[in-house]
Amino acid sequence: MTKILFFLSFQMIVSQNLVKNPSFEDFDKCPWKISMFNKNVDYWSCPNHGSTDFFRACGNTKETKDNYNGEQTPFSGDAYAGIYCYAEDDYREYVQGELHEKLIANETYTIRFYISLAEKSTYSIKNIALLFTGERIGVSTKSASILNSPKGSYQKFGNLSKKFINPETLNTQNDILQNDALIPFYNDTNEWMLVSFIYQAKGYEQFFTIGNFKSNQETDINQEKPEFIHPFAYYYIDAISIEAIKNTYKTDTIYTFQNVLFEFDKAILLDESVEELDELYSYLEHNNLKVEIYGHTDAIGMQTHNEKLSEERAKAVTDYLIKSGLEFNRIQWFGFGSSKPKVENNSEENRGLNRRVEFKFMKL
Structure with missing residues (x-):
């Protein structure tokens, strides 16, 4: 099953997807057994063991759905x-x-991919x-790399095993993106869940790896099954994209x-709001500007209630941006109720x- 949560939006110009074979459609052999990802899917590999x-789906089976940990159709x-x-x-x-x-x-780039928790998983996590x-x-893949070129050496990454990869121990430049503190557990076994980041590049980035880079002790876990023999969290992943974005905002x-x-008649932000707010925060993080947030309602209901609701919603957006790291003195919020309709x-x-x-940028 698939649910598209939200799209890139306001005044964002998005370029082409830079990920090679982003949905694993190009491969050598159709998977007739488990563990056929490495050295089989074009431009993809397993970085550890x-x-x-x-x-x-292979042969006469036309739908990719059932597997040993549950079932899911591709995103x-x-x-x-x-x-x-x-x-x-x-x-x-x-x-x-x-x-x-x-x-x-x-x-600045937007990174997006979709995951779904397998039904047989006993835990869900938030550390993707x-x-x-x-x-x-x-290890090497069938595509050229420093590891299978004449000058390549396996010794550089000889410390890798089947266990978690600790980025601090890698002998190569790296940067990790994660949203652990700001998100709920990824526990949906029916719908695909969007994982997204906004990232300012340093210029060296040619490869990327997705997964959990923390030990079991450091991982945030949520028990999904009341009884089980083996603890595990298994995720499906699909539709990876990394795209350059250009902002065309003007001040004032x-x-x-x-x-x-928001939830109906409430000031509680829905999960669908996160990506657009993250885009706004990223823009503010890299530009010396302040922002004002304006809340509005329609004309249904009492005027005093609408004014309060619009102000609370503007404040909810403000609180999210401040929690993300925006300084208090760079943001203000206002609620206008139904007093300023567009139509x-x-x-x-x-x-x-x-x-x-609504929002408006202003010079500091």
Whole structure:
């Protein structure tokens, strides 16, 4: 099953996906057994000695669905991968991908991929991360790399095993992206869940690895089964994208959020709002500006209630940005209720346009 949570939105120009074979559609042999990811899926590999799985329908079976840890249909195309992100004795599996070109220093990129927890998993976790490196780590693939070239050496990554990869021990430049403190547990076994990051590149990034880079002791876990023999968290992964984004914001211009959503008649942000707010925070993080947040409602209901609700929603957006790291003195919020409609409140469609949250950048 698939649920698209939200899209890139306001004033964002998105370039092409830089990930080679982003949904694992190109491969050598159709997977007739488990552990057929490494050296089989084009431009992908396993960076440690774990045995990542590759799922795709073969032969007369036309739908990729059932597998040994549950069932799921691909988010995109006909294939997906499966990795153990938590298991006994710190066992881990990862997917390592390659970019068409290195990231450009100081450019901002959006990173997105989709995961789904396998039904038989006894735990869910929140420590799914992405690690950028300048070279391929671990064992070789059928694509050229420093490890299977004449000058390559296995000794550089000889400390890797089947256990978790600790980025601090890698003998290569790397940066890790993770949102552990700001997200709930990834525990949906039916729908695909979006994992997203905003990242300012340093210019060396050519490869990336996705998985859990923490030990069992450090991993945040949530028990999903009341009884079990072996503790594990197994995730399907699909549709990986890394795209450059260009912001075209102007100061003293009001913009409307497209996907900042709330529970009905409440000021509680829905999960769908996170990516757009992260984009806004990333822009503020790299620009010397302040921002004002404006909340608005339609004309249904009492005026005093609408004013309070609009102010609380603007404050909820403000609180999220401050929690993300924005300084208090760079943001203000205001609630206008129904006093500043964009259009007349004479239809449900128009009232939907009037229920909105806006923002405006200003110079410090």
